Amino acid sequence: MAKMEVKTSLLDNMIGVGDMVLLEPLNEETFINNLKKRFDHSEIYTYIGSVVISVNPYRSLPIYSPEKVEEYRNRNFYELSPH
Numbered sequence: 008m009a010k011m012e013v014k015t016s017l018l019d020n021m022i023g024v025g026d027m028v029l030l031e032p033l034n035e036e037t038f039i040n041n042l043k044k045r046f047d048h049s050e051i052y053t054y055i056g057s058v059v060i061s062v063n064p065y066r067s068l069p070i071y072s073p074e075k076v077e078e079y080r081n082r083n084f085y086e087l088s089p090h
Contacts, residue, residue, distance in 0.1 A: 025089050026054040052089035059089055 023044040024030045030037055045053055046062045051070075053060045070090070079090055 021088060022048040022050050023053075025050075026056070026085070027060075028054070028056050050088070054089045057084070 023041045025045075027033065027038060027041065030041055042053060042060070042062060045051070046064065049064065049068060051062045051064050051068070053062075075090075079087060
């Protein structure tokens, strides 16, 4: 029997909430906790609508490789995770 491939959405693999507009409930505590959770997993970018927040990790992250740049080229705003 052939194994069926299960497709996942971007949201299935996301750490925390990638766009604070979708944070429920939205208050100072959930806002800070979400940023901390994402930071702890090296997710240093988080949206608030069309604005991106960047939390500087003060360490080198391999996030600007030519492959990563190409991945984000000509993509829609919410098609990929904040970057």
